[in-house]
Amino acid sequence: MEKLLVVGIDGISYTRLKKLIKNGKLPNIKNFFSDKTYQPLKSTILPTTPVAWTTSYTGKNPGKTGLYGFLKKTSDYAWEIVNSSYNKELTIWEILSMNNIKSIVIGMPISKCFHDKNIIFLPGKFSKNKMINVPPEIKKIYKLCPSNIWDYKEYKYYIDLRFSVAEYLLKNFENWNAFFLGFEHLEIAHHNLFDKAPQIIDKVYEFFDKRLGIFLSQIDSNIDFIFYSDHGHKLYKKSFNITSFLYKEKLLKINKKRKILYNGFLKKIKTIFKPLIPISFYSSIKYLKKNNMKSSDKLIETLYDQKNSKVYPYNNTSGNFIGIYINDISIKDKLIEKLKTLRYMNKKVIKQIYKKEDLYNGTYKDEIFDLILEADENFFIDPNIHNTFYKVISNTNISQHELLGFVAYNLPNQIKIESIKDIFSAILYKFNINFPDDIDKDCYICSKFKNISYHTYSNKEIATSKENDNIYKSLKQLGYI
Numbered sequence: 108m109e110k111l112l113v114v115g116i117d118g119i120s121y122t123r124l125k126k127l128i129k130n131g132k133l134p135n136i137k138n139f140f141s142d143k144t145y146q147p148l149k150s151t152i153l154p155t156t157p158v159a160w161t162t163s164y165t166g167k168n169p170g171k172t173g174l175y176g177f178l179k180k181t182s183d184y185a186w187e188i189v190n191s192s193y194n195k196e197l198t199i200w201e202i203l204s205m206n207n208i209k210s211i212v213i214g215m216p217i218s219k220c221f222h223d224k225n226i227i228f229l230p231g232k233f234s235k236n237k238m239i240n241v242p243p244e245i246k247k248i249y250k251l252c253p254s255n256i257w258d259y260k261e262y263k264y265y266i267d268l269r270f271s272v273a274e275y276l277l278k279n280f281e282n283w284n285a286f287f288l289g290f291e292h293l294e295i296a297h298h299n300l301f302d303k304a305p306q307i308i309d310k311v312y313e314f315f316d317k318r319l320g321i322f323l324s325q326i327d328s329n330i331d332f333i334f335y336s337d338h339g340h341k342l343y344k345k346s347f348n349i350t351s352f353l354y355k356e357k358l359l360k361i362n363k364k365r366k367i368l369y370n371g372f373l374k375k376i377k378t379i380f381k382p383l384i385p386i387s388f389y390s391s392i393k394y395l396k397k398n399n400m401k402s403s404d405k406l407i408e409t410l411y412d413q414k415n416s417k418v419y420p421y422n423n424t425s426g427n428f429i430g431i432y433i434n435d436i437s438i439k440d441k442l443i444e445k446l447k448t449l450r451y452m453n454k455k456v457i458k459q460i461y462k463k464e465d466l467y468n469g470t471y472k473d474e475i476f477d478l479i480l481e482a483d484e485n486f487f488i489d490p491n492i493h494n495t496f497y498k499v500i501s502n503t504n505i506s507q508h509e510l511l512g513f514v515a516y517n518l519p520n521q522i523k524i525e526s527i528k529d530i531f532s533a534i535l536y537k538f539n540i541n542f543p544d545d546i547d548k549d550c551y552i553c554s555k556f557k558n559i560s561y562h563t564y565s566n567k568e569i570a571t572s573k574e575n576d577n578i579y580k581s582l583k584q585l586g587y588i
């Protein structure tokens with residue numbers, strides 16, 4: 108059977124990639140893509156890591172996957188930080204496995220795997236799953252790239268390690284059909300280095316290319332492949348503070364004592380942040396980490412008085428997009444009108460407003476925000492409270508997500524990838540496998556081809572992860588080694 112290589116790179120900037128390729132800095136990427144053009148890839152709305160990757164693994168919109176950002180609404184006003192275990196849908200490699208297609212999955216962000224018969228699985232960033240069917244010598248050395256690194260040498264080390272693990276498995280488990288290889292490193296470099304040492308970001312890209320070249324030299328150059336990123340990254344110079352805007356419009360109330368409380372931990376320490384100390388989503392994460400909390404632990408976010416506000420934002424930054432919840436439905440049309448007419452220097456601030464029913468369907472639709480704002484591409488939308496709280500528009504300098512990631516692929520001619528949802532269906536189609544009957548039917552292949560067969564995949568078929576060593580033995584029998 109033919110093989111497929113899928114490389115997923117978190118948060119790569121299409122414009123930076125293009126510039127570096129043009130300047131001859133990424134020779135291996137350029138050669139490998141050859142005449143296969145790389146192009147911008149439309150991410151999910153919101154364009155954030157858990158949402159976009161999960162949609163690419165499942166072919167389903169956030170209303171079906173239940174992942175619509177880093178935070179998940181658990182009851183009316185409580186929130187949890189998500190990880191891969193929140194995705195209850197079958198992933199592409201699980202469906203391949205059910206059809207006896209063997210996969211190696213390494214470091215794909217927020218990936219999960221419970222159907223483990225034909226899979227070697229190493230988790231990626233935000234994954235909850237443990238390693239599955241992984242030889243002990245790899246188990247010992249495999250590591251994710253930490254979020255708190257600034258030094259070029261460290262980026263090199265972690266990129267090199269990921270490729271070394273991939274090369275080892277490539278060599279020792281030749282029997283694979285699909286090889287998924289993920290990288291979180293470039294996204295971390297964008298977030299950490301854009302203002303401190305922007306020139307190092309280019310160097311990280313160049314090292315990535317160099318190391319990729321060595322990896323690709325061990326693979327048939329005519330292999331079918333998909334390279335893609337979940338969203339882009341860009342520098343924003345202006346920010347639109349949605350919280351200030353709603354506050355000024357008297358639609359949102361702020362809690363006098365803004366607290367981040369953790370249920371369970373609350374009994375031990377009650378931490379009360381003084382008003383006007385900037386609290387952002389990321390500082391909440393840091394706070395949780397500092398106090399040894401797990402990402403799945405409950406976070407009660409009380410920045411806004413959500414209950415008594417008419418409108419409040421979803422507190423998760425995502426570039427020039429934001430979701431907002433509406434408690435008082437009678438003000439909805441007026442608010443849309445107000446946002447549409449908002450101008451800065453004679454320019455519209457909000458480019459587009461989506462209603463949730465325009466974008467999402469499925470069992471989780473109810474817990475998703477009611478409106479989604481898309482600002483002009485120069486405006487970062489900030490839901491956080493700062494010292495400059497009352498300012499609606501301010502100058503900023505931040506590297507944040509943008510809607511367009513990138514994709515390059517070498518697949519049978521009839522397959523096209525136009526949005527991130529198409530990754531899933533493109534892979535199934537390549538391997539001639541029936542599509543799940545609850546896949547979003549607006550994917551490229553579903554809408555263009557009428558001869559697709561659908562199948563009801565049952566979650567009951569999913570095996571739980573067992574003792575790795577036992578499965579390692581059974582893997583031998585299945586012909587991986």
Ligand SMILES: [Zn+2]
Pocket residue numbers: 117118155156157294337338
């Ligand atoms: Zn991402």
